[in-house]
Structures are given as C-alpha cells and as structure tokens.
Amino acid sequence: MESRKVYMDHGATTPLREEVLEAMMPFLREKFGNPSSIHAQGREARQAVDAAREVVAAALGAEPGEIFFTSGGTESNNIALRGTAALKPKSHFITSSIEHHAVLDVCKDLEEQGHRVTFLPVDSNALVDPRVLEEAMTPDTAMVSVMMANNEVGTIQPIGEMAALAREKGVLFHTDAVQAIGQIPVNVKELQVDFLSLSAHKFNGPKGIGALYVRKGVPLTPLYRGGGQERKLRPGTENVAGIVGLARALELAVQELPEKMSRLKHLRDTLIKGLLKIEDVILNGHPEQRLPGNVNVSFKYIEGESLLLSLDLQGVAASSGSACTSGSLDPSHVLMAMGLDHETAHGSLRLTLGRGNDEADVDYVLKILPPIVERLRNMSALYKKR
Numbered sequence: 001m002e003s004r005k006v007y008m009d010h011g012a013t014t015p016l017r018e019e020v021l022e023a024m025m026p027f028l029r030e031k032f033g034n035p036s037s038i039h040a041q042g043r044e045a046r047q048a049v050d051a052a053r054e055v056v057a058a059a060l061g062a063e064p065g066e067i068f069f070t071s072g073g074t075e076s077n078n079i080a081l082r083g084t085a086a087l088k089p090k091s092h093f094i095t096s097s098i099e100h101h102a103v104l105d106v107c108k109d110l111e112e113q114g115h116r117v118t119f120l121p122v123d124s125n126a127l128v129d130p131r132v133l134e135e136a137m138t139p140d141t142a143m144v145s146v147m148m149a150n151n152e153v154g155t156i157q158p159i160g161e162m163a164a165l166a167r168e169k170g171v172l173f174h175t176d177a178v179q180a181i182g183q184i185p186v187n188v189k190e191l192q193v194d195f196l197s198l199s200a201h202k203f204n205g206p207k208g209i210g211a212l213y214v215r216k217g218v219p220l221t222p223l224y225r226g227g228g229q230e231r232k233l234r235p236g237t238e239n240v241a242g243i244v245g246l247a248r249a250l251e252l253a254v255q256e257l258p259e260k261m262s263r264l265k266h267l268r269d270t271l272i273k274g275l276l277k278i279e280d281v282i283l284n285g286h287p288e289q290r291l292p293g294n295v296n297v298s299f300k301y302i303e304g305e306s307l308l309l310s311l312d313l314q315g316v317a318a319s320s321g322s323a324c325t326s327g328s329l330d331p332s333h334v335l336m337a338m339g340l341d342h343e344t345a346h347g348s349l350r351l352t353l354g355r356g357n358d359e360a361d362v363d364y365v366l367k368i369l370p371p372i373v374e375r376l377r378n379m380s381a382l383y384k385k386r
C-alpha cells in the first residue's frame with residue numbers, strides 16, 4: 001500500500017518555518033537579555049522587540065503603539081473582551097454563535113458577571129447578517145465581537161461593513177482574526193476595527209505568542225498586574241524569541257500572500273470537486289466567501305471521528321470540527337448554528353491546507369478517501385436502513 005504523510009490540519013496549527021526558527025535562534029541562545037534591563041544585552045533585546053512591533057504594525061496597517069504582544073489568540077481575545085467589560089458594569093455585548101471558544105466562553109462568563117450578551121445567528125453558509133447586527137445594537141451596547149474567518153468552515157464575514165455599523169453607533173468592534181491572518185489580506189485601517197486578535201502558530205510562526213491590535217486611544221483594563229511591560233496592558237517579561245518569530249512569520253506571510261492564496265484556492269477547489277463526487281456528501285460553509293485553505297464536508301451515515309482514525313492510519317492528518325478534542329460527543333456548535341441536523345454534523349471532516357501542501361497531497365486524499373467512506377458506510381446501521 002502506498003503511504004504518504006499528508007498534513008491537512010493547518011486550521012489547528014502550522015509547522016514552524018525554517019526562516020522563522022533561524023530568526024528566533026539567537027534570542028534563545030546568546031541574545032538572552034531581558035528587554036527591561038539597562039545593560040547592552042537588555043538593550044539588544046529591547047531593540048528586537050521594538051523592531052518586531054514595527055514589522056507587525058506595518059503588516060496590519062497599524063501604528064507600532066497600537067500593537068500589544070500576548071501569549072496567543074486566546075489571551076488576545078480575553079484581554080479585549082474582559083478588558084472592555086471591566087470598564088463598565090452591566091453593559092451589553094454582541095457576538096456571533098459560531099465564535100471560537102476563546103470568545104464564546106468568555107462571553108458566557110460575562111453573562112454570569114451581570115453583562116448582557118446577544119449571540120447573533122448565522123445563515124446556512126455561516127454568515128452573520130449585518131442588518132441583524134444593526135438591529136441588535138442598543139444604547140448600552142459596549143462592544144461587538146465577530147470573527148473574521150471561521151476556524152471550522154472557513155466562512156469569511158463582512159467585517160468592514162459590520163465595523164462601520166458599530167462605529168456609527170459609537171460601539172467598539174473586536175474581531176478574532178486568528179484564522180484570517182496569513183490567508184487573506186487584513187488591514188486594520190481599511191477595516192476600521194478597534195481591536196484585532198492574531199496568533200503566530202496559525203501562520204507558520206511559533207506557538208504561545210500572539211498580538212492584540214488596540215486602536216489608539218481606546219481604553220482597556222488590564223487583566224494582570226505586574227511589571228510595566230506592553231504598556232501595562234500585558235505585564236510579564238517579554239517572550240523575545242517568540243515576538244521576533246511572530247514578526248518574521250507575519251512579514252513572510254504578507255509578502256507571499258497573493259501567490260499563496262491562488263495556489264491554495266486551486267488545491268481547495270480541486271479537493272472540494274473530488275470530494276463532492278462521492279455519494280451523499282455536502283459542503284459546509286460558504287461556497288465562495290471562504291478561506292483559501294479550508295475544506296469542510298459532511299459524509300452522511302458515518303462518524304467524522306471514524307473517518308479521522310482511518311485517514312490517520314494512512315498518513316493523513318485532518319480534523320472533524322473542534323468537538324472531538326474535548327472528548328465530548330457534542331456536535332460542533334458551528335455546524336449546529338448553521339442548521340445542520342445532528343447526524344450530518346457528526347459526519348463532518350475538515351481538511352485545512354497550508355504552505356507545504358501540493359497537488360500530490362490532494363490526489364492522495366482523493367484516492368484513499370472513497371474506499372474508506374465505502375467501508376465505513378457498509379458497517380453503518382444508518383446506511384443500511386436508509
């Protein structure tokens with residue numbers, strides 16, 4: 001049997017690029033200084049952090065003073081949401097029902113703390129309707145948080161349009177852009193958002209480092225107290241190597257974006273076309289407004305988890321939504337919000353493409369998948385009695 005290693009789980013994380021590792025290495029070895037130290041080693045580290053901040057700001061269309069380094073997407077989201085909630089008791093927040101848990105679960109906490117939260121519905125393609133957002137805003141709405149691109153089904157939201165509606169009403173706008181950065185163009189000045197979260201390990205950078213864009217002059221209450229790092233918003237000795245790695249990864253991602261987008265779109269569309277040839281398969285997510293690297297399909301009559309195990313045995317790394325990671329059997333909240341029935345949601349498979357994937361990977365998946373699906377269906381009671 002032909003065996004190949006195919007990584008198609010870039011939505012979960014991406015491999016660290018060689019150039020990024022190279023940029024980081026000196027800061028894990030000889031350039032170990034603490035950026036807060038006055039001596040030469042300290043100044044060297046400080047300069048590296050400052051330079052990285054400028055690179056990140058330029059890549060996003062922001063000012064360096066608007067970039068705050070954090071430990072990743074989860075922390076950036078927490079700082080933006082909780083930091084705004086702490087400014088005023090009993091305010092109103094609006095989010096979508098398909099957010100990553102790093103927004104959704106924070107919003108549930110805010111509800112318990114006495115804030116009111118509206119979870120906006122989505123249509124069958126996972127799109128939020130800006131008119132529904134407009135109607136949901138009230139005079140006490142403090143913030144709207146809607147993700148730029150969904151991690152499960154890849155649907156891209158009209159963030160600029162929604163941010164404009166919020167701005168008209170004097171409401172702050174946050175977007176979790178963790179999946180979007182490095183896959184589609186993102187410019188904070190064009191989008192006119194107030195907060196934006198990103199995470200390096202989703203664009204071939206290191207894990208445990210991210211950033212939060214905070215528009216100049218927008219107040220936030222820090223979650224932690226400590227030293228004065230990151231202008232007191234996120235104290236703690238800087239992850240210098242991580243920061244340098246994030247900046248290098250982002251710089252490369254932005255440079256290569258046009259080429260990467262067209263290459264991934266082509267691979268994605270070939271994969272989707274091939275998968276839809278299998279009987280009883282549906283595409284989840286928007287047919288056009290979707291991330292260049294995202295494929296999410298549901299196979300009727302089988303479990304996504306069994307599909308994953310069979311694929312893994314043949315060297316293919318994929319995912320079936322985020323539910324399986326928690327060990328629970330709950331179907332994905334994203335697929336449920338899109339109106340899928342339980343059974344179809346359980347049969348979902350996410351294949352997320354990235355830098356290393358090529359035509360041969362797509363061909364391999366399209367070759368091994370149909371027999372796996374057939375075998376699993378032949379064992380399925382649901383399939384037999386359909």
Ligand SMILES: *Cc1c(COP(=O)(O)O)cnc(C)c1O
Pocket residue numbers: 011012071072073074075100102147149150151176177178179199200202208209210
């Ligand atoms: C991965 C991801 C996160 C979490 O980022 P971490 O850096 O892993 O904490 C948040 N939101 C979205 C949409 C993601 O895909």
